Amino acid sequence: MSAPGKHVRLTPIRVPDTLVVHEIYASVQGESSFAGVPCTFVRLTGCNLRCTYCDTPQAFFGGTRRQRADVLRDALTMDTPLVELTGGEPLLQPGALPLMRELADAGKTVLLETSGERDVSGVDARVHRIVDLKTPSSGEHARIRWENLEHLGVRDEIKFVLGSRDDYQWMRSVITEHRLARRVGHLLVSCVFGSLAAKDVVAWMMEDKVPARFQLQMHKYIWEPSAQGV
Numbered sequence: 307m308s309a310p311g312k313h314v315r316l317t318p319i320r321v322p323d324t325l326v327v328h329e330i331y332a333s334v335q336g337e338s339s340f341a342g343v344p345c346t347f348v349r350l351t352g353c354n355l356r357c358t359y360c361d362t363p364q365a366f367f368g369g370t371r372r373q374r375a376d377v378l379r380d381a382l383t384m385d386t387p388l389v390e391l392t393g394g395e396p397l398l399q400p401g402a403l404p405l406m407r408e409l410a411d412a413g414k415t416v417l418l419e420t421s422g423e424r425d426v427s428g429v430d431a432r433v434h435r436i437v438d439l440k441t442p443s444s445g446e447h448a449r450i451r452w453e454n455l456e457h458l459g460v461r462d463e464i465k466f467v468l469g470s471r472d473d474y475q476w477m478r479s480v481i482t483e484h485r486l487a488r489r490v491g492h493l494l495v496s497c498v499f500g501s502l503a504a505k506d507v508v509a510w511m512m513e514d515k516v517p518a519r520f521q522l523q524m525h526k527y528i529w530e531p532s533a534q535g536v
């Protein structure tokens with residue numbers, strides 16, 4: 307989707323004991339190597355990118371500023387083995403870092419879904435960072451923070467969302483050039499929903515022996531593709 311106000315920067319939120327929260331809910335994890343596992347999603351408000359395929363524009367604005375302790379309590383109350391911070395872009399809010407630490411302290415397996423534009427080096431080492439590498443057709447390709455690759459390890463995952471054959475070819479080059487299969491635990495490949503045929507991408511991956519995991523956004527098949535908070 308194209309959105310007005312492209313690249314408009316949010317007013318920085320510099321109060322780490324509060325967070326602006328769009329929603330907290332429990333569901334099944336729809337993506338990543340944790341797909342299918344019950345998960346609590348803490349969706350924070352705000353994003354400084356405007357990807358062409360974004361399916362959560364409702365999280366760009368609004369939300370409720372809440373005490374971090376209250377967000378932690380609500381996330382733990384859901385009582386799922388996984389908790390994911392998502393958005394929007396969670397790392398725009400300084401309070402996201404201590405919240406992830408506190409969730410890990412509480413024994414949760416913590417996932418962070420991030421656009422790859424923010425610095426991930428300060429994220430607690432126990433957190434599984436799922437980092438997008440924005441493909442050319444996303445419209446936000448130039449915002450990739452390549453330095454992040456140096457900080458990723460076997461706990462982490464890199465995600466490519468493909469909207470075209472050109473995106474696929476770009477992905478192959480990046481995987482090879484940066485030796486990504488050796489850097490992270492999983493490379494994830496998915497299609498922009500409704501714009502690229504999954505069977506084509508799978509065929510390309512098989513033919514080229516791409517060292518990555520193909521995934522479908524499970525929640526879009528369980529519920530209506532446009533459903534929110536599920």
Ligand code: SF4
Binds near residue numbers: 354
């Ligand atoms: S980074 Fe994520 S939330 Fe932000 S515009 Fe892109 S897809 Fe949407």
